[in-house]
Amino acid sequence: MDFDITLILMGLPVAFVLGWLASRMDLRQLRMENRQAPKAYFKGLNFLLNEQQDQAIDAFIEAVQNDPDTSELHFALGNLFRRRGEYERAVRVHEHLLSRGDLSDDDRHRAQHALALDYLKAGLLDRAENALLKLEGTRFEAQARLALLANYERSRDWEHAALVAQKLESSDQGSFKGRLAHYLCEQAATLHAAGQTEQAHALLDKAMETAPEAPRPRMDLASLQAGAGQPAKACATLMAALHAAPGAVGLIAPLLAKQALACGQGETVLHLLQDVYASNRSLxxxxxxxxxxxxxxxxxxxxxxxxxxxxxxxxxxxxAAKWIAGEKLEHEAFHPQVQRALDHAVKPLTRYRCAACGFEAKQHFWQCPGCQAWDSYPARRVEEL
Structure with missing residues (x-):
């Protein structure tokens, strides 16, 4: 059978035309997809700016479906899910990002950080800890350590919290000496409750070395000394606390007066407190x-x-309420009712208020129960602020 080159020559133009048509169709399809993705993206952004999160999520899902390789859309979608409290869906989005082989190292670290935040918000503290530890040595290291610190505080893991705080302190991320002192005091309280008094004393000594100006370590030490029947030592410790942290005199004075009376140093402490009161009129x-x-x-x-x-x-x-308690009124029969009304009126004024979130409490807290901030309660009551 003879090979006819004429047929090949005649087929070349046909093949060229078909190839050209195919390329035009591919370009048209690509242009349509590229138009759809930005359109869906901007539509989602518009919904987000108008605080219409449900519509924004639908638009971003559409954009991701049109262009599944767009990592930024995945990040936006995952953040939206987290903000709405849909943590399981946020985790799936960020886990999908981490499973992709074409993701850059920086985006992978970013996805790991986002996944850790998902776990934190969902209350999955163990998973959050593992995710955050993987961010050591990345640009998210400082943020991860701060999140780890909050995580350990939340779970009351004071030993690991102290290790993270030391790393933050050594990396010039701010001063964490005050927090370190609190962590040591918390550990000391646990040891004392378990009957390990000597170890508790050692941790409190370390806390005083870490933050010499902090009142809590000396106050906690004085409590241990008072509980052990050593009022003189407790009194000396509280007087040292007063000199180291004069701003906490409102917290120290009642304890100091009690221990001074117990060890026979009432007159000495009285003169000291009178001098303090002359410059700091604390109730x-x-x-x-x-x-x-x-x-x-x-x-x-x-x-x-x-x-x-x-x-x-x-x-x-x-x-005024304390003064009138001993006053003889003209209508003495109404004195109990008047006194009861005054005592009720002054109750809110005798509370302590967190300077960070405004949470009020009858007692002073070193860490606010509301916002978890440390040392946010002034040593003065609401009326004196």
């Missing part, structure tokens, strides 16, 4: 002075006289 200091005066052998101003002096210096409903 807690005044109450400690009144307690020491009442137990003293030498005559001095009565409680009502002290509260009257305080009222002369500055208005105080709390001091």
């Amino acid at each position: 807690d200091v005044l109450d400690a002075i009144v307690a020491l005066e009442a137990a003293g052998t030498q005559p001095g101003p009565t409680a009502r006289e002290w509260y009257a002096r305080h009222l002369e210096a500055e208005p105080s409903l709390v001091a």
Whole structure:
């Protein structure tokens, strides 16, 4: 059979035309897809700006389906799911990103960080810890350590929290000495509850070395000494705390007065607190002075006289209620009702208020139960702020 080159020559133009048509169809399809993806993306962005998150998610899902290789859309979609509390869907999106082989190292670290945040928000602390530890040595290292710190605080893992705080301190991410002192105090409290008093004392000594100006380590140590029947040592520790942290005098004074009376140093501490009160008119200091005066052998101003002096210096409903408690009214039969009304009125004024979130409590907290911030409670009550 002879080979006819004429047929080949005639077929070349046909093949060229078919190839050209096919390429045009591919280009047209590609252009249509490229138009659809940005359109869906901008539509989703518009919904997001208008706080229409449901419609924004639908638009982003459409964009991802049109262009499954677009990592930015995946990140946006995962963040939207997390913000809405749909943590399982957010995890799936970020896990899908991590499974892709074409993802750059930076995007992979970014996806790992986003996945860790998903676990944190969902309360899966163990998974969050594992995800955050994988970010060591990446550009997300500092953020991961801060998240780890919050994670360990939340689970009350003070030992690991201290290790992370030390890393943050050494990497110039700010001062974490105050937090380190709190972690050591928390560990000391656990050891003391377990009967390991010597180890608790050692941790409190370390806490005082870590943050010399912090009042808590010395106050906790004084509590241990008082519990062990050593009021003189407790008194000396509290006086040292007063010198190291004068701003916490409102917290220290009541404890100091109690231990001073127990060890026979009431007069010495009374003169000290009177000097402190002259420059810092704290009601807690005044109450400690009144307690020491009442137990003293030498005559001095009565409680009502002290509260009257305080009222002369500055208005105080709390001091007024304490002053009127010993006052004889013209209609004495109504005194209990009046006193009860005053005591009810001053209750909100005797609370402590978090400076970070405004959470109020009857007692002073080193860590706010509301926002978890450390040292956010001033040592003064609401009326004195």
